[in-house]
Amino acid sequence: SSVGMHSQSDTQAGSGSFQSIGEFYAGKDVFITGITGFMGKVLLEKLLWACPQVGRVYAMMRPKRGRPVEERLEELLDSALFDRLRRDRPDFRDQIRPVQGDMFEPGLGLAPEAIEELQERVSIVFHSAATVRFDEHLKIAVQMNLDGPRKVAELCEGMRKLEALVHVSTAYANCERKVVDEIVYAPDVHPQKLLDAIEWMDDGVLEQVTPKLLGQKPNTYTFTKQLAEFYLVNKFPNLPLIIVRPSIVGASWEDPFPGWVDNFNGPTGLFAAVGKGMMRIMHGDRSCRADIVPVDIATNVLLASVWHQRQFKPQGRQPVYHAVIGPANRLTWADIETLTPKNFVAHPTQSAIRLPKAVFTTNTLWYQANWLFNHQLPAFLLDLWMYASGRKAVFVRVSNRINKSIRTLEYFTHREWMFNNANVMHAMECMSPSDRVEFDCDASKLDWHEYLERYCIGVKRYALKESDEDVGTARARIRKLQRLGLLWNVLLCVLLWRLTVKRVPLLRTMWLVMLNLAGSLFNKLPRLARS
Numbered sequence: 001s002s003v004g005m006h007s008q009s010d011t012q013a014g015s016g017s018f019q020s021i022g023e024f025y026a027g028k029d030v031f032i033t034g035i036t037g038f039m040g041k042v043l044l045e046k047l048l049w050a051c052p053q054v055g056r057v058y059a060m061m062r063p064k065r066g067r068p069v070e071e072r073l074e075e076l077l078d079s080a081l082f083d084r085l086r087r088d089r090p091d092f093r094d095q096i097r098p099v100q101g102d103m104f105e106p107g108l109g110l111a112p113e114a115i116e117e118l119q120e121r122v123s124i125v126f127h128s129a130a131t132v133r134f135d136e137h138l139k140i141a142v143q144m145n146l147d148g149p150r151k152v153a154e155l156c157e158g159m160r161k162l163e164a165l166v167h168v169s170t171a172y173a174n175c176e177r178k179v180v181d182e183i184v185y186a187p188d189v190h191p192q193k194l195l196d197a198i199e200w201m202d203d204g205v206l207e208q209v210t211p212k213l214l215g216q217k218p219n220t221y222t223f224t225k226q227l228a229e230f231y232l233v234n235k236f237p238n239l240p241l242i243i244v245r246p247s248i249v250g251a252s253w254e255d256p257f258p259g260w261v262d263n264f265n266g267p268t269g270l271f272a273a274v275g276k277g278m279m280r281i282m283h284g285d286r287s288c289r290a291d292i293v294p295v296d297i298a299t300n301v302l303l304a305s306v307w308h309q310r311q312f313k314p315q316g317r318q319p320v321y322h323a324v325i326g327p328a329n330r331l332t333w334a335d336i337e338t339l340t341p342k343n344f345v346a347h348p349t350q351s352a353i354r355l356p357k358a359v360f361t362t363n364t365l366w367y368q369a370n371w372l373f374n375h376q377l378p379a380f381l382l383d384l385w386m387y388a389s390g391r392k393a394v395f396v397r398v399s400n401r402i403n404k405s406i407r408t409l410e411y412f413t414h415r416e417w418m419f420n421n422a423n424v425m426h427a428m429e430c431m432s433p434s435d436r437v438e439f440d441c442d443a444s445k446l447d448w449h450e451y452l453e454r455y456c457i458g459v460k461r462y463a464l465k466e467s468d469e470d471v472g473t474a475r476a477r478i479r480k481l482q483r484l485g486l487l488w489n490v491l492l493c494v495l496l497w498r499l500t501v502k503r504v505p506l507l508r509t510m511w512l513v514m515l516n517l518a519g520s521l522f523n524k525l526p527r528l529a530r531s
Contacts, residue, residue, distance in 0.1 A: 259458025284413025
């Protein structure tokens with residue numbers, strides 16, 4: 001299911017037919033789903049910034065809480081993410097057309113006139129709408145992540161100028177494999193049979209059979225993402241399909257500015273919990289790779305993949321692109337364990353309840369005991385204090401949510417994968433020098449110390465929406481928590497020692513011997529000093 005019209009020899013950089021990525025997108029109309037999602041927003045901003053000559057950008061959205069799509073789009077474009085566009089290209093909004101649609105509705109819920117306009121004008125489609133909840137009910141996950149792409153593909157079949165349909169999948173779609181290549185793998189369950197079953201099967205029955213259907217898959221997200229890839233390739237063989245598989249998408253590295261993140265999905269929620277002192281232990285293997293790819297690098301892969309497939313027809317390659325770190329630059333959960341608390345001490349969040357700390361353990365019993373005494377018990381005591389002072393109790397509820405989030409991530413923090421990214425590297429080789437900078441897809445050059453510092457600052461500034469002006473107060477609070485932590489540790493040691501010394505005669509004898517030795521040494525010091 002490869003796409004592209006030119007032979008590789010016709011399009012080498014420097015030849016007459018070679019186009020830069022910006023030139024390639026010039027004049028082409030683009031349709032994007034999932035525009036309010038994390039990657040969708042960054043994709044829209046980067047497309048308008050780096051490819052200013054792009055045609056119209058149709059942004060599919062649905063009304064929410066009675067607010068029309070036009071109002072939701074204006075709110076989106078007013079965010080800090082679009083600061084540089086507002087500053088340098090104030091008229092950038094003129095290129096964007098909101099389109100009312102819904103992934104759950106037949107025909108995407110698009111009006112007939114909208115369908116006609118899209119099929120007449122659009123050349124490139126980016127489908128990034130999905131439910132990213134790992135514990136989503138199978139029916140909803142199938143409707144959104146499998147039936148949704150089907151509807152988008154059916155819309156694309158009628159597009160007269162279509163050059164590419166880019167389906168945003170996940171690198172973990174094939175997580176039962178240790179080594180994952182840039183190819184589409186056949187699933188154990190046939191997608192069409194599942195789509196048919198969803199239509200008539202009762203929700204209760206579906207919930208009962210879900211574990212059997214998932215097989216080796218840890219959740220409905222990875223399960224439905226793999227099904228969608230296979231379904232699109234086999235059901236729509238004539239569409240110019242491209243599949244992009246990001247790993248764990250984190251805060252931006254550089255574009256549009258360092259550290260931008262506006263949600264609490266994946267590691268961001270955990271980082272925020274560490275920064276606030278709400279989470280201090282994590283169930284996972286600290287030696288395993290943490291494949292966190294910055295959102296701007298993943299977005300560059302999306303944009304570059306279309307150009308690469310259309311400008312070059314890579315022989316013997318499936319149009320699948322892994323937006324991942326790559327094998328060369330290893331980041332482990334141990335690095336996150338060390339650097340995240342350090343960064344939140346240097347750049348503290350407001351109202352942290354305890355000193356930032358993060359420990360990974362593979363010992364389930366130790367994790368559960370620690371969670372009970374070091375998380376649930378303090379949360380319960382804090383809620384009692386909140387209740388007694390006439391305020392709303394929130395800490396136990398937040399602690400339970402963090403614990404649930406940790407459990408959904410356990411599968412990924414106990415394992416590691418090798419995601420080959422030869423197609424992405426080939427696309428980089430084909431780029432002009434300036435495009436290699438503007439559309440950098442190579443995460444292997446990242447400095448993890450610097451990236452995680454930017455990430456933590458971004459969590460504080462953009463996800464938690466905390467001002468930098470109160471940093472003095474926050475640092476004073478951290479110093480106070482450090483003193484309290486030291487005092488608590490001393491008291492705990494004294495208490496434990498007193499209990500053990502009283503109960504264990506051998507320890508009591510050793511303690512008395514040590515005191516006598518210390519006393520005699522102290523008495524000899526004046527004589528030693530005179531001599």
